[in-house]
Amino acid sequence: MTILKRDLAAASALVLACAGTVASVPAQAQFGGIVYDPSNYAQNVLTAARTLEQINNQIRMLQNQAHSLINEARNLESLPLTIAQPLQDQIRQTQQLLQQARRIAYDVRAVETVFERQYRGTTLGASQQAMVDGAEARWQNSVAAFEDALKVQAGAVANIEGSRNAIGKVLSASQSATGALQAAQAGNQLLALQARQLADLTATLAAANRAQALDAAERAAAKAQAREQLRRFLAGRPRNVQGQSRPGGN
Structure with missing residues (x-):
């Protein structure tokens, strides 16, 4: 959970940095024969960040379901003593x-x-x-x-x-x-x-x-x-x- 939050923060920072770069760099640049589109790259990073947040939410839901199942199992346990x-x-x-x-x-x-x-x-x-x-x-x-x-x-x-x-x-x-x-x-x-x-x-x-x-x-x-x-x-x-x-x- 901590690693996911750290990755999400890093992705958000990268999106902001790329957004600032978009204002100063041409729409397309070529580096060694490779075409680099900063706006497209920023959009991809933002999509990855959103996907990461969705995965994080799904993990929390699974954890809650696991806790609920554990509580239900405890409620169904029989008393080990009988008189x-x-x-x-x-x-x-x-x-x-x-x-x-x-x-x-x-x-x-x-x-x-x-x-x-x-x-x-x-x-x-x-x-x-x-x-x-x-x-x-x-x-x-x-x-x-x-x-x-x-x-x-x-x-x-x-x-x-x-x-x-x-x-x-x-x-x-x-x-x-x-x-x-x-x-x-x-x-x-x-x-x-x-x-x-x-x-x-x-x-x-x-x-x-x-x-x-x-x-x-x-x-x-x-x-x-x-x-x-x-x-x-x-x-x-x-x-x-x-x-x-x-x-x-x-």
């Missing part, structure tokens, strides 16, 4: 913890069946031993649900360290991103990490609410059973004992 597989593994682990729920699974039909048999459908006319067995089963359901909730919470807490490492890697990759595609992919991976954290939070809340619901249902069933047992106890007492006045009364 998709670790996130999927962590979500799968949380799902496995939920699937390991004991006694009452996270299934609508299973919940309906167990509640119909052990809670809502409690037969108050059953034997005393059957009532005791039912109360024991409901208590075990509540204890197992609290244990499941603790396991899910422990799994969610264990994923915090993985989230911290993943965030650090993605942020580092995003800061060194060379194009729009890499920046967008880094942002998408951060959104995926947030989605996994929301999944852990959803699982934790579901497990905790499940335990609380079973505990509340167990207490409600226990109250109904206690009233029935009290009724039976009072019904089985002798009449003279039921009608006996309180001490000190007449």
